[in-house]
Amino acid sequence: MADQQKAQNFYVNTLGFRIKHDIPVGDGARWLTLVSPADPEGTELLLEPMGHPAAAVFCEALYADGMPFTQFAVDDIQAEYERLRDLGVEFSMEPTETGPVTVAVFDDTCGHWIQLIEGE
Template identity: 60%
Template sequence: MKIQLTSVFVDDQAKALHFYTEILGFVMKHDVPLGEKDRWLTVVSAEEPHGVELLLEPAGHPAVKPYRDTLVQDGIPLAQFAVDDVRAEYERLSGLGVRFTQEPLEMGPVTTAVFDDTCGNLIQIATTPQ
């Protein structure tokens, strides 16, 4: 068994696609229209184009808003992405205008930082020992 697809709820798929590709560096994998405005829109790591897909899921379901609002209010990231160097990625993303809610923080062998993805979510980046 392996993880093939996971998702983040987004307020605006076009805005999310821009952020996740142009700012974070992911690559669009699938873009399939679903009705008038929604799409089956996935991105993947440029380093692993056949790896796990991230679905940029429309946040229209009524349960999504209170769920995400509570996570953000409590400072809890919705997802975590692995990076080689949290501090370097923090500097790169900060330079692109990304707003961090947690600067790089060392927690034993793991270093993390948390940013706002501009689409309603907090995302954690982490470097773990290899």
């Protein structure tokens, strides 16, 4: 993440993740991981600083091509879409059925498209 504080604000205050680890690692960077409040001992999402030059190029290329950086499973995509839209989150794709799953894609305000998925 180019700006860890901006990412933290979005992922915690808008998406609803909780901070698991926030450890300073020098030069203002932090080891910052988040978890779902529904599974605080589960998978951690790392908000990695963009220290390596290839990371920025990779993320910029995915964003320019409209490709999601990652995806999050949700139980009710329509409700989550409406909740996030009402918070001002911008979607490039509203909930769309694509075979056995429904997907939606939003901008995380940090240079990534994020896909929501409901279904199999």
